Amino acid sequence: xxxxxxxxxxxxxxxxxxxxxxxxxxxxxxxxxxxxxxxxxxxxxxxxxxxxxxxxxxxxxxxxxxxxxxxxxxxxxxxxxxxxxxxxxxxxxxxxxxxxxxxxxxxxxxxxxxxxxxxxxxxxxxxxxxxxxxxxxxxxxxxxxxxxxxxxxxxxxxxxxxxxxxxxxxxxxxx
Amino acid sequence: xxxxxxxxxxxxxxxxxxxxxxxxxxxxxxxxxxxxxxxxxxxxxxxxxxxxxxxxxxxxxxxxxxxxxxxxxxxxxxxxxxxxxxxxxxxxxxxxxxxxxxxxxxxxxxxxxxxxxxxxxxxxxxxxxxxxxxxxxxxxxxxxxxxxxxxxxxxxxxxxxxxxxxxxxxxxxxx
Numbered sequence: 001x002x003x004x005x006x007x008x009x010x011x012x013x014x015x016x017x018x019x020x021x022x023x024x025x026x027x028x029x030x031x032x033x034x035x036x037x038x039x040x041x042x043x044x045x046x047x048x049x050x051x052x053x054x055x056x057x058x059x060x061x062x063x064x065x066x067x068x069x070x071x072x073x074x075x076x077x078x079x080x081x082x083x084x085x086x087x088x089x090x091x092x093x094x095x096x097x098x099x100x101x102x103x104x105x106x107x108x109x110x111x112x113x114x115x116x117x118x119x120x121x122x123x124x125x126x127x128x129x130x131x132x133x134x135x136x137x138x139x140x141x142x143x144x145x146x147x148x149x150x151x152x153x154x155x156x157x158x159x160x161x162x163x164x165x166x167x168x169x170x171x172x173x174x175x
Numbered sequence: 176x177x178x179x180x181x182x183x184x185x186x187x188x189x190x191x192x193x194x195x196x197x198x199x200x201x202x203x204x205x206x207x208x209x210x211x212x213x214x215x216x217x218x219x220x221x222x223x224x225x226x227x228x229x230x231x232x233x234x235x236x237x238x239x240x241x242x243x244x245x246x247x248x249x250x251x252x253x254x255x256x257x258x259x260x261x262x263x264x265x266x267x268x269x270x271x272x273x274x275x276x277x278x279x280x281x282x283x284x285x286x287x288x289x290x291x292x293x294x295x296x297x298x299x300x301x302x303x304x305x306x307x308x309x310x311x312x313x314x315x316x317x318x319x320x321x322x323x324x325x326x327x328x329x330x331x332x333x334x335x336x337x338x339x340x341x342x343x344x345x346x347x348x349x350x
Binding site: 003008026134137138147161165 | 178179180181182183191194197198201202223225226307309312313316317319321322325329332333334335336337339340343344
């Protein structure tokens with residue numbers, strides 16, 4: 001991996017794809033720091049009845065990675081099987097609170113690693129032209145794939161902010 | 176402003192600078208959506224004794240914008256006067272809780288707009304070569320200016336996640 005504080009090209013990717021992945025890498029690096037050493041009960045803990053557990057947020061990152069890969073690279077919708085597995089993590093809220101619990105950190109780390117590995121494999125097969133292609137997205141407004149994958153990491157950073165807030169309330173040191 | 180869901184070049188900026196600013200623009204757009212219509216007491220509200228008010232987080236975004244502009248474009252440290260004004264917002268925590276309160280939303284919006292305007296003005300005078308220049312940064316490790324300004328918007332997104340969490344607990348609709 002290239003230096004963590006440099007946004008730049010990465011071997012195996014076209015220039016713009018490499019820059020995007022530099023940012024995805026940094027986001028993931030900070031996520032992993034924020035959850036290091038958490039126990040099952042810390043991963044399941046809820047701040048209050050409206051909150052998402054840290055475990056559910058971790059699974060959310062893997063779920064978002066998965067669905068964006070399926071939609072942008074494979075250009076298909078998720079199968080019934082995929083939907084059954086990932087939907088609670090995509091939806092979070094009540095559904096996430098009911099279904100996602102009882103797992104050790106390693107469970108989530110494995111999901112994160114597996115989904116990200118498949119995403120990176122897909123990115124190695126496309127180029128900058130692919131990244132800048134536009135299509136109708138939220139509210140039918142145009143978005144390019146750069147934006148879609150920017151959203152994947154900016155959503156992760158958004159929830160990482162919540163993880164950090166929740167981590168501090170577990171009596172853990174700030175990261 | 177170009178379409179909000181497109182990461183791409185922007186008139187008046189070199190190509191990579193434009194892409195970076197597309198991302199900064201989107202981050203700011205979502206921040207502004209997350210605080211729309213909040214009252215003075217909602218901006219001052221604390222989730223608990225460890226939390227930062229939404230008002231303090233908004234001022235933090237302006238403070239980070241200011242200090243990164245001073246350090247990366249003007250290549251100087253903040254003056255005593257600047258430090259006195261911005262330090263509580265940079266530090267947050269106890270200092271932020273004590274000092275930053277009682278302001279209407281317009282106060283924070285004006286700070287955000289003024290600092291961002293000066294930042295964009297500075298970005299219009301540099302180019303991609305400037306953006307990729309590296310220098311020692313955190314822990315003496317190399318960082319390029321792209322990373323430094325990526326950090327400015329990723330820090331905003333991190334705290335926007337916390338603002339959204341706090342907003343929901345004010346009984347406001349999710350955004």
